[in-house]
Amino acid sequence: GAGVSQSPSNKVTEKGKDVELRCDPISGHTALYWYRQRLGQGLEFLIYFQGNSAPDKSGLPSDRFSAERTGESVSTLTIQRTQQEDSAVYLCASSLAWGAVYFGPGTRLTVT
Amino acid sequence: GENVEQHPSTLSVQEGDSAVIKCTYSDSASNYFPWYKQELGKRPQLIIDIRSNVGEKKDQRIAVTLNKTAKHFSLHITETQPEDSAVYFCAASNTNAGKSTFGDGTTLTVKP
Numbered sequence: 001g002a003g004v005s006q007s008p009s010n011k012v013t014e015k016g017k018d019v020e021l022r023c024d025p026i027s028g029h030t031a032l033y034w035y036r037q038r039l040g041q042g043l044e045f046l047i048y049f050q051g052n053s054a055p056d057k058s059g060l061p062s063d064r065f066s067a068e069r070t071g072e073s074v075s076t077l078t079i080q081r082t083q084q085e086d087s088a089v090y091l092c093a094s095s096l097a098w099g100a101v102y103f104g105p106g107t108r109l110t111v112t
Numbered sequence: 113g114e115n116v117e118q119h120p121s122t123l124s125v126q127e128g129d130s131a132v133i134k135c136t137y138s139d140s141a142s143n144y145f146p147w148y149k150q151e152l153g154k155r156p157q158l159i160i161d162i163r164s165n166v167g168e169k170k171d172q173r174i175a176v177t178l179n180k181t182a183k184h185f186s187l188h189i190t191e192t193q194p195e196d197s198a199v200y201f202c203a204a205s206n207t208n209a210g211k212s213t214f215g216d217g218t219t220l221t222v223k224p
Contacts, residue, residue, distance in 0.1 A: 031211070042214070042215075042216040042217040043156070043201065045213075045214070048211050050210050056211060091155065091156075097210050098144060098206070098207050098210040098212075099144060099205075100146055100161060101158075101203070101212050102158075103155040103157070106155060
């Protein structure tokens, strides 16, 4: 079956612009995660959605970052007024209520 | 919330030797412990997992052990090969809370 998909695969934007990243989780997966991964670094947790529960936003680095999820489907991560330090790969992942996490291919964001 | 510590951060071994990566967790309610492998430029992928009702699980050259009392679990790779070179992440979660918490990753280099 289809895995987690993300779009765009690459995004180059100018400092100060807003960007939207999209994630389509595996059908039936109630949990959805966003991570940021800088070059050569680990997985930086951003936000976690689980069904209809309030999202865990504890990893969002600033109020420039926000995310939404429509029911148990698509999620969008929005970064407002992008800064150069926002340059990274943004990984989306999904899972059943608990268990193994399946990652998407990521969106590589470059802020110039 | 759960906290997962992973050691070492980097590990270099000679081809054919064994490699061991260890993770400790803080939440005694955690009962699911997967390991993920991230090759250069790719997404993390599940390679093996263990649940709290067993102490060890093997799959060919890789194995995971769990010590619930000490709250740590380890990944063992035997007869290492250059293609084992990657970043390895451990994670922990429980069936009630659901959310997976990841370690910071271990960069394994296998020298031919």
